[in-house]
Amino acid sequence: MSAVAAKPQAGGAMNPTAMAVGVVLLIIILGACYYVSPNLGLTALIGVIVGGVLIGFGTHFVPVGGAPAAMGQAPGIATGVAMLAAGAGLAGLFGGAWAAPLGTTVATITGGIGGGLMMAITCMMVNFVYVYGMGIPAASGKVLHDPITGDSQAEFKSQGTEGHGLPFVSFVGGVIGGILAGAGGTLIYLALLDLYKATFPTLMSATHAQVLPVAVSVAGMFAVAMFLVNAVLTAYNITGTIEGPHDPKFKRWPRAIVASAVASALCGFVAILIVAI
Amino acid sequence: MENIVFGIGITALTGALATVAGSAEDTESNIGSQGDPNSQVQLAPQMGFLHRIFNKAVAGEPPAYGLWCALGAGLAWAFMAMQVNAILAIVLGCILAVFVQGVYATTAYLGRTASLAKFGQPVYVDIIKSMTTVTMAHAFIAIFCTVALCQLINGALGHPFPLPLLALIWGIALGAAGSATGNPYYGKERQYQNQKFGAGVPISASGNIVRYAEAGERNSIDNGFFTHKIGGSASGICFGLIVFLEIWRTILFERIYAGWGAIAVGVLMILVFTVIDRYIEVWARKNYGPYTAAKEADA
Numbered sequence: 344m345s346a347v348a349a350k351p352q353a354g355g356a357m358n359p360t361a362m363a364v365g366v367v368l369l370i371i372i373l374g375a376c377y378y379v380s381p382n383l384g385l386t387a388l389i390g391v392i393v394g395g396v397l398i399g400f401g402t403h404f405v406p407v408g409g410a411p412a413a414m415g416q417a418p419g420i421a422t423g424v425a426m427l428a429a430g431a432g433l434a435g436l437f438g439g440a441w442a443a444p445l446g447t448t449v450a451t452i453t454g455g456i457g458g459g460l461m462m463a464i465t466c467m468m469v470n471f472v473y474v475y476g477m478g479i480p481a482a483s484g485k486v487l488h489d490p491i492t493g494d495s496q497a498e499f500k501s502q503g504t505e506g507h508g509l510p511f512v513s514f515v516g517g518v519i520g521g522i523l524a525g526a527g528g529t530l531i532y533l534a535l536l537d538l539y540k541a542t543f544p545t546l547m548s549a550t551h552a553q554v555l556p557v558a559v560s561v562a563g564m565f566a567v568a569m570f571l572v573n574a575v576l577t578a579y580n581i582t583g584t585i586e587g588p589h590d591p592k593f594k595r596w597p598r599a600i601v602a603s604a605v606a607s608a609l610c611g612f613v614a615i616l617i618v619a620i
Numbered sequence: 621m622e623n624i625v626f627g628i629g630i631t632a633l634t635g636a637l638a639t640v641a642g643s644a645e646d647t648e649s650n651i652g653s654q655g656d657p658n659s660q661v662q663l664a665p666q667m668g669f670l671h672r673i674f675n676k677a678v679a680g681e682p683p684a685y686g687l688w689c690a691l692g693a694g695l696a697w698a699f700m701a702m703q704v705n706a707i708l709a710i711v712l713g714c715i716l717a718v719f720v721q722g723v724y725a726t727t728a729y730l731g732r733t734a735s736l737a738k739f740g741q742p743v744y745v746d747i748i749k750s751m752t753t754v755t756m757a758h759a760f761i762a763i764f765c766t767v768a769l770c771q772l773i774n775g776a777l778g779h780p781f782p783l784p785l786l787a788l789i790w791g792i793a794l795g796a797a798g799s800a801t802g803n804p805y806y807g808k809e810r811q812y813q814n815q816k817f818g819a820g821v822p823i824s825a826s827g828n829i830v831r832y833a834e835a836g837e838r839n840s841i842d843n844g845f846f847t848h849k850i851g852g853s854a855s856g857i858c859f860g861l862i863v864f865l866e867i868w869r870t871i872l873f874e875r876i877y878a879g880w881g882a883i884a885v886g887v888l889m890i891l892v893f894t895v896i897d898r899y900i901e902v903w904a905r906k907n908y909g910p911y912t913a914a915k916e917a918d919a
Contacts, residue, residue: 413656413807415820421656421803422796426682430796433789438866441779442879449879453870456886460869461793461862463893468801468858470900476850477809478818480904492898498910503822508904514897518890559780567788 357598365601372608380619383538388611390534394527395573395607399599401523402428402577405462406513406587411505418483418506418513418586420469425574427465428524432570434461435525440532440563451529458525462517466509473508481508485586491515506586516587527573531607532566535614542618565614572610573603627871630776634769635864638794641765642859643852645685645794646802648758650810650851651751651844652676652725654684655799657807660829662732665741667827672744674751674840675732676725682795684724688759689766689791692717694784696767710771714764721759725752751840758844766790769863777867790863797859805851810843818908865889 369392376388405428408419420427439454473479482499483489484506489496492511500506509517539558544551580599581592648654651674653661658677665671678684696713700706726748733743770786773779779786811829812821833842869889873881 410656410659410807411823413803414660414812414826415804415808416823416826420800421807422682422799423680426680426792427796427800430682430793430800434793434862434866437779437781437786437789438870440781441870442874442882443780445874445879449883452883453879453886456883456890457866459890460865460886460893461797463890463897464861464865465797465800465858467893467897467900468797468854468861469804470897470904472801472805472851472854474900474904476805476854478908479808479820480908481901494901494905498912499905501819501822501911503824504820505823507820508901509897511898511901514894518894556780556782560782560785563781563785567785 362598362601365605368605369601369608372605372612376612376615380615383541384615384619387534387538387615388608391531391569391611391614392604392607394530394534395569395603395611396600397523397527397530398428398432398570398573399577399603400596401432401520401527402574403581403585403593403596403599404516404520404523404588405431405585406466406509406517407584408586409584411584412507415473415477415479415501415507416504417584418481418485418508418510419584420465420509420517424578424581424583424585425571428520428574428577429571431458431461431465431521432524432528432574433567434458435521436528436532436563436566436570439525439529440559443533443536447530447533450533451526454529455522455526458521458523458528459518460521461525462521463514466514466517470509470514479507481510481513482506483510483513483586483589485591486512486589490589512589513587516589519588524570524574528566528570531569531611532562535562535565535611538615539618546618565610569607569610572606576602576606624872627777628868630772631864631867631871634772634867635860637765637769637772638863639856639860641762641769641794641856642798643848643856644758644761644765645681645798645859646852646855647844647848648755648762649681649798650802650806650847651758651840652755653840653843654678655681655803655806657803657811660807660811660827662736663827664829664831665736665739668739669828669831670739670741671829671831672747672837672839673829673831673843674729674747674755676728676752676755677732678724678728680795681799682792685762685766685795685798686788686792688717688721688763689770689794690784690788691720692763693767693770693787696771697783706771706775710764710767714760714767717763718756718760721763722752722756725755747839754841754844762794766794773867777871793862794859797862798855801858802847802851802855805854806843806847809851810846819911
């Protein structure tokens with residue numbers, strides 16, 4: 344089929360074969376990890392995959408308008424998807440890593456709240472600049488009424504634009520995205536930290552206290568790197584801009600979940616191999 | 621008790637440093653047209669509008685600042701390992717990082733502008749001479765403040781991450797907060813000052829940026845001066861609030877109920893910001909009113 348004859352799919356169609364290949368790849372990587380490190384390694388890899396999936400799913404909620412939003416031509420935050428999600432998620436990772444001694448549950452939730460708080464402040468300041476700095480009210484270009492507040496949107500779009508600012512549903516989406524991304528990043532960090540804390544003392548012939556700074560640094564670097572892998576992957580899935588959970592592009596999330604799981608599994612497997620071989 | 625008072629003092633200092641960093645970051649990126657509004661600076665010559673705006677977009681602001689802050693912090697860390705005084709080490713590390721920023725800015729301007737040669741856009745040597753140093757000065761303030769607050773978090777508050785990793789994280793967050801808050805003000809309010817106030821830029825006007833000032837052609841230092849007042853301040857407040865509140869809730873409330881206190885305060889703060897945001901949205905709808913009648917818009 345030529346490119347001209349191909350039906351436009353808006354990049355949103357699911358490809359069952361690709362999804363099945365992704366799931367098979369995931370199982371193969373899990374199997375390889377079980378072969379290399381059946382206990383500690385596999386537990387860490389599952390933590391990394393869950394964290395990666397949370398980041399991939401959470402990034403879909405973040406309302407990002409890219410360059411058109413910077414001119415008030417489209418709703419959302421005027422920056423890149425991956426960059427904003429990374430900013431929020433890493434702010435969450437900062438808090439989560441600090442709370443690591445308090446246990447996995449508390450640290451993960453702390454990381455999530457840190458990411459959510461970053462997004463809440465950023466989204467509020469975005470609307471502040473639009474309203475008080477530029478005199479422009481928030482309006483969605485994708486729905487006639489805000490799904491949460493029921494506010495009508497169409498008449499608040501200025502002429503020749505797709506909308507502007509952050510309607511309430513986008514604000515809520517941003518906060519949810521920040522929470523999921525922050526929790527995901529922290530989970531990856533904690534999973535790898537546990538693995539490195541247990542394996543580094545034997546590997547480096549040193550005491551637990553001596554290897555702790557190295558374990559923290561290596562786990563932190565891997566967490567940041569895997570965060571960017573998942574955020575960028577999702578940015579491709581939503582092709583640049585998204586308004587939030589009410590945007591039709593949001594329905595593409597199952598594809599990103601599979602992709603994030605496979606990418607996280609592969610990256611996590613490499614992170615495990617440095618101590619397992 | 622002493623620990624908590626000390627922690628609050630350090631938290632206040634980090635918040636102040638973050639505010640200055642956010643403000644300087646946004647102004648630096650606006651002078652260099654580094655954020656999303658850069659698309660219009662790049663587009664304008666292609667639409668026949670030649671200009672004298674600096675155009676140094678190396679990457680998005682978050683990864684660029686992640687790199688520069690991590691570089692400054694890594695070098696500062698190395699100097700501190702050589703027993704250099706911490707303040708001097710941070711200053712030296714940031715100076716070296718700023719030189720890297722200057723190299724990127726110069727090559728980005730030359731490369732990006734040279735790619736527009738077929739549309740007749742000249743490469744102005746005087747722009748490189750006058751603008752690069754101004755962006756470097758602002759970048760130094762932003763990088764120094766970020767690395768200094770990371771040193772406080774690491775050294776005084778005891779965060780487990782090493783200094784370069786903290787600087788990478790907060791550098792990316794700085795770029796994210798600064799570009800999110802500051803970009804619309806530069807992109808809409810300054811580049812399209814010839815469009816109607818209180819409305820978005822019509823898509824048909826894309827590329828027709830304002831190129832003339834009160835006297836002669838507009839340059840990027842004018843843009844930095846204009847956007848600093850609202851865009852820069854808002855970015856500073858945004859990043860300052862993020863850093864301050866994140867550390868404040870941890871320092872004061874993490875000991876309550878084994879970490880759940882800090883979580884509860886975090887949730888409460890998210891709710892407070894949600895209410896403020898909703899108030900701003902409703903206020904705008906009531907005071908500015910719709911652009912068209914509801915029925916007409918639905919049609």
